Amino acid sequence: xxxxxxxxxxxxxxxxxxxxxxxxxxxxxxxxxxxxxxxxxxxxxxxxxxxxxxxxxxxxxxxxxxxxxxxxxxxxxxxxxxxxxxxxxxxxxxxxxxxxxxxxxxxxxxxxxxxxxxxxxxxxxxxxxxxxxxxxxxxxxxxxxxxxxxxxxxxxxxxxxxxxxxxxxxxxxxxxxxxxxxxxxxxxxxxxxxxxxxxxxxxxxxxxxxxxxxxxxxxxxxxxxxxxxxxxxxxxxxxxxxxxxxxxxxxxxxxxxxxxxxxxxxxxxxxxxxxxxxxxxxxxxxxxxxxxx
Amino acid sequence: xxxxxxxxxxxxxxxxxxxxxxxxxxxxxxxxxxxxxxxxxxxxxxxxxxxxxxxxxxxxxxxxxxxxxxxxxxxxxxxxxxxxxxxxxxxxxxxxxxxxxxxxxxxxxxxxxxxxxxxxxxxxxxxxxxxxxxxxxxxxxxxxxxxxxxxxxxxxxxxxxxxxxxxxxxxxxxxxxxxxxxxxxxxxxxxxxxxxxxxxxxxxxxxxxxxxxxxxxxxxxxxxxxxxxxxxxxxxxxxxxxxxxxxxxxxxxxxxxxxxxxxxxxxxxxxxxxxxxxxxxxxxxxxxxxxxxxxxxxxxxxxxxxxxxxxxxxxxxxxxxxxxxxxxxxxxxxxxxxxxxxxxxxxxxxxxxxxxxxxxxxxxxxxxxxxxxxxxxxxxxxxxxxxxxxxxxxxxxxxxxxxxxxxxxxxxxxxxxxxxxxxxxxxxxxxxxxxx
Numbered sequence: 001x002x003x004x005x006x007x008x009x010x011x012x013x014x015x016x017x018x019x020x021x022x023x024x025x026x027x028x029x030x031x032x033x034x035x036x037x038x039x040x041x042x043x044x045x046x047x048x049x050x051x052x053x054x055x056x057x058x059x060x061x062x063x064x065x066x067x068x069x070x071x072x073x074x075x076x077x078x079x080x081x082x083x084x085x086x087x088x089x090x091x092x093x094x095x096x097x098x099x100x101x102x103x104x105x106x107x108x109x110x111x112x113x114x115x116x117x118x119x120x121x122x123x124x125x126x127x128x129x130x131x132x133x134x135x136x137x138x139x140x141x142x143x144x145x146x147x148x149x150x151x152x153x154x155x156x157x158x159x160x161x162x163x164x165x166x167x168x169x170x171x172x173x174x175x176x177x178x179x180x181x182x183x184x185x186x187x188x189x190x191x192x193x194x195x196x197x198x199x200x201x202x203x204x205x206x207x208x209x210x211x212x213x214x215x216x217x218x219x220x221x222x223x224x225x226x227x228x229x230x231x232x233x234x235x236x237x238x239x240x241x242x243x244x245x246x247x248x249x250x251x252x253x254x255x256x257x258x259x260x261x262x263x264x265x266x267x268x269x270x271x272x273x274x275x276x277x278x279x280x281x282x283x284x285x286x287x288x289x290x291x292x293x
Numbered sequence: 294x295x296x297x298x299x300x301x302x303x304x305x306x307x308x309x310x311x312x313x314x315x316x317x318x319x320x321x322x323x324x325x326x327x328x329x330x331x332x333x334x335x336x337x338x339x340x341x342x343x344x345x346x347x348x349x350x351x352x353x354x355x356x357x358x359x360x361x362x363x364x365x366x367x368x369x370x371x372x373x374x375x376x377x378x379x380x381x382x383x384x385x386x387x388x389x390x391x392x393x394x395x396x397x398x399x400x401x402x403x404x405x406x407x408x409x410x411x412x413x414x415x416x417x418x419x420x421x422x423x424x425x426x427x428x429x430x431x432x433x434x435x436x437x438x439x440x441x442x443x444x445x446x447x448x449x450x451x452x453x454x455x456x457x458x459x460x461x462x463x464x465x466x467x468x469x470x471x472x473x474x475x476x477x478x479x480x481x482x483x484x485x486x487x488x489x490x491x492x493x494x495x496x497x498x499x500x501x502x503x504x505x506x507x508x509x510x511x512x513x514x515x516x517x518x519x520x521x522x523x524x525x526x527x528x529x530x531x532x533x534x535x536x537x538x539x540x541x542x543x544x545x546x547x548x549x550x551x552x553x554x555x556x557x558x559x560x561x562x563x564x565x566x567x568x569x570x571x572x573x574x575x576x577x578x579x580x581x582x583x584x585x586x587x588x589x590x591x592x593x594x595x596x597x598x599x600x601x602x603x604x605x606x607x608x609x610x611x612x613x614x615x616x617x618x619x620x621x622x623x624x625x626x627x628x629x630x631x632x633x634x635x636x637x638x639x640x641x642x643x644x645x646x647x648x649x650x651x652x653x654x655x656x657x658x659x660x661x662x663x664x665x666x667x668x669x670x671x672x673x674x675x676x677x678x679x680x681x682x683x684x685x686x687x688x689x690x691x692x693x694x695x696x697x698x699x700x701x702x703x704x705x706x707x708x709x710x711x712x713x714x715x716x717x718x719x720x721x722x723x724x725x726x727x728x729x
Binding site: 042043044045046047048051053060064066131132133150151152238239240241242243254255257258259260261263264 | 358361362365368369386389390391392393540541542543546549550553555684686687690693694695697698700701703716719720723726727728729
């Protein structure tokens with residue numbers, strides 16, 4: 001027998017979900033609608049006049065090879081951030097899970113970086129890798145490696161990926177550890193008795209059972225890499241050298257807030273909205289099938 | 294009991310409020326922090342104490358871009374300040390926004406203020422004045438690029454620290470000597486687009502953009518991919534390749550290296566003075582920006598950077614009178630001379646420059662007048678009175694990107710500048726569309 005509350009009529013249930021609907025409408029649908037509306041115009045910065053251009057903004061953007069290149073940069077960047085932050089977090093979580101003594105200290109310390117704001121994290125990493133005074137740059141110099149992310153695009157990309165992943169590792173670590181601890185010990189012990197070594201157990205039992213957590217983190221981390229890494233990029237490279245670290249979100253900022261080109265900026269937001277929607281559909285349609293709940 | 298208290302409170306409030314209400318409040322948004330912020334606050338305080346009709350409230354709104362954004366957002370919400378500080382690259386944006394600003398010459402005229410635009414130094418005035426000669430915004434902090442020299446670094450490399458560095462040819466020879474003597478950083482720069490393209494063009498009297506560098510209309514096109522600029526960027530690219538020019542970043546990152554004594558030569562704004570004087574533990578020197586003697590016999594003049602003050606539209610008449618009084622105060626010789634001496638920004642009026650000379654500042658601080666002389670020796674031409682380009686902040690970013698490609702050895706000077714010009718032209722066309 002199902003235990004489900006049923007309401008008579010439509011008004012009470014509507015009233016109960018109304019707050020959620022209002023919040024969604026005011027804070028999500030309205031701004032998104034505004035962005036779509038604005039993307040059809042070229043306004044002047046002060047809002048004194050607006051020229052309707054239809055899909056002109058999109059045509060302008062997609063016809064621009066530098067904008068198209070930014071898609072590739074974003075794909076590379078998000079993939080690297082997601083893989084690095086989840087990979088390292090999983091590794092650390094597996095180690096922490098096996099700890100018997102001192103795991104509390106270990107866990108607490110690992111969570112700390114999450115409290116550091118992205119812009120601050122960016123500045124910290126920038127100091128370490130500063131081309132003239134950075135500690136790491138100095139040690140690399142002793143090893144005979146000339147670190148110069150100001151001119152070398154690959155090094156700049158590496159640096160923003162590391163800086164963006166660093167704070168995220170803590171977050172992912174927490175979820176992975178919780179996921180690992182939720183796996184029944186009896187299953188693992190049974191496999192151990194059957195002679196399965198650590199790596200086999202991890203591959204055939206632990207990882208599949210961890211898949212709901214992994215899937216959740218995958219979605220969340222991609223969204224993070226797309227939208228929330230702005231502060232890190234702004235403080236470390238400002239999109240440079242050349243356009244090596246100009247990801248889509250950074251371009252929205254620089255067109256909208258540096259260039260005052262609100263039409264182009266709105267059109268880019270719409271494109272981003274579309275991409276993230278598409279990515280989420282793909283994730284839920286294809287990857288979620290492989291998740292065992 | 295409660296009601297009594299309330300009455301008492303409101304009574305005392307009205308007593309206090311009465312004299313205040315007579316004062317018109319003027320809001321002034323600026324972009325200065327640190328030492329500059331303190332100096333602006335002091336100017337405002339002095340003004341408030343000097344008279345009783347107006348109170349100016351100065352508010353810091355972030356860096357130049359952020360301040361401009363704050364002003365724009367506030368205007369859209371109908372909450373704009375009376376005075377907004379806008380950096381020189383935002384000039385075209387502000388000029389195009391006819392309904393959002395009150396031109397300074399009109400504000401002064403309507404208020405009946407005693408205001409003479411000709412009191413300002415030509416190359417400063419030109420940047421903020423229309424082709425018809427109307428001053429749209431009040432020049433405030435203006436600087437121009439100069440060559441900073443670490444004299445100790447030259448001596449250590451066995452070079453006479455008084456050697457002639459007036460031409461890039463001579464600088465090239467000195468860079469060779471510095472490199473041979475083992476210098477890690479013979480030359481670095483700040484603001485590469487401003488110094489090595491915008492000012493290079495003006496200094497050699499070649500156009501940066503068509504239509505008088507954009508003064509003649511929004512249908513201007515970038516023209517900095519011509520021979521003079523290509524030759525300079527090519528030379529810089531070669532120096533970068535040979536480790537003689539060290540690129541530190543798009544803004545003034547190179548300043549830290551120079552002030553720490555690592556770099557021998559440094560092209561940077563004259564306003565770098567305060568910081569260098571404060572931190573440098575070596576003997577330094579200010580020289581005029583070098584020019585190419587192969588291109589011109591003598592240099593034209595350099596152009597300015599920095600910011601001007603724009604008066605926003607939509608305020609009361611009384612407030613505009615206050616604004617006119619305040620702006621007149623700011624451009625008075627005493628205030629400007631002090632500002633010039635404290636910061637290294639240019640004295641924007643001839644009177645302020647004369648006053649500074651009379652006070653003996655240039656004798657006590659040799660080299661501080663280099664920027665003034667460099668700006669004022671020649672009357673500005675169509676190529677050297679300034680730049681008026683829409684979307685210019687972003688065009689600078691494009692130039693930064695393309696120059697980085699040259700410094701990294703990925704592109705040659707010609708193709709990098711060609712690409713920067715054609716990418717920049719697209720943005721100019723966008724701006725033209727938005728402001729038709």
